[in-house]
Amino acid sequence: MSTEAGVGVMGTKLGMMSYFETDGTVVPVTVEGFREGNIVTQVKTSATDDYDVVQVGYRRVRDKKLTKPELGHLGKAGVIPMRHLQEFKLQSVEEFETGQKLSVEEIFKEGDLVDVSGTTIGKGFQGFFFESFSFLYHNVGLIGLAIQIPYWWNSHTALGSIGAGTTPGRVYKGKKILGIMGGSKRKIRKLKIVKIDNEHRVVMIKGAVPSKPGNLLRITPAKIVGKNIPKN
Structure with a gap:
């Protein structure tokens, strides 16, 4: 305190x-x-x-x-x-x-x-929504859209790849992804x-x-x- x-x-x-x-x-x-x-x-x-x-x-x-x-x-x-x-x-x-x-x-x-x-x-769980092109969480914009394009027909809210599987083999700390917003x-x-x-x-x-x-x-x-x- x-x-x-x-x-x-x-x-x-x-x-x-x-x-x-x-x-x-x-x-x-x-x-x-x-x-x-x-x-x-x-x-x-x-x-x-x-x-x-x-x-x-x-x-x-x-x-x-x-x-x-x-x-x-x-x-x-x-x-x-x-x-x-x-x-x-x-x-x-x-x-x-x-x-x-x-x-x-x-x-x-x-x-x-x-x-x-x-x-x-x-504001609950926020992420990527293709129908309205709304990228609320962390102000993720066109970069997030580019990541999502390969998964366009599989899932409208799928995040896609967030890091390489070989090097570094992990997700970088502070990566801007979906999550709980506000509260x-x-x-x-x-x-x-x-x-x-x-x-x-x-x-x-x-x-x-x-x-x-x-x-x-x-x-x-x-x-x-x-x-x-x-x-x-």
Whole structure:
């Protein structure tokens, strides 16, 4: 786990829209809303756990949605049942305590740079499809088509030869072939917070972020080495 520049919050992606600034400039933004949660459920210190971590819970759920160990953990902390628990590794956790409510407007302000993490949209198994000449995975184009031509009548999705059988007698590491596309964790760094709407409990972040509407997002202060993160 890498050290964060500061404690962050979790939210729910609502979608994207166009935001008009005061000078008329149109900015594409991702809108993130916040459900009940973002409460500190545990504070770990280097003295007891070998590293300084703040565990935060998000999104209230019914008791039957959680396991008994999860309910016991949250009950010991004296907080409501929450679906998501994530840890933020910090340089110091002295200012945090169990049960503390994290407020977005206190942690961030408009114009701040943030790192946003989420799970990319899963697109399943992708490969070569001759009918529509679609080569989605790894952006494989005409080279992939040339490989497929000998197998045109045998199978419309056959990969064909991917390496010599004599030398090197193996498939090179990193060979671009068919596979599962999407559904992986990604972080977009140094995105600007355009607007914080406390009334509607939403934050507008410039640009696109991983995930689809309704999924979980994690926002942390952007890491700038030498400024808020030590060079070592």
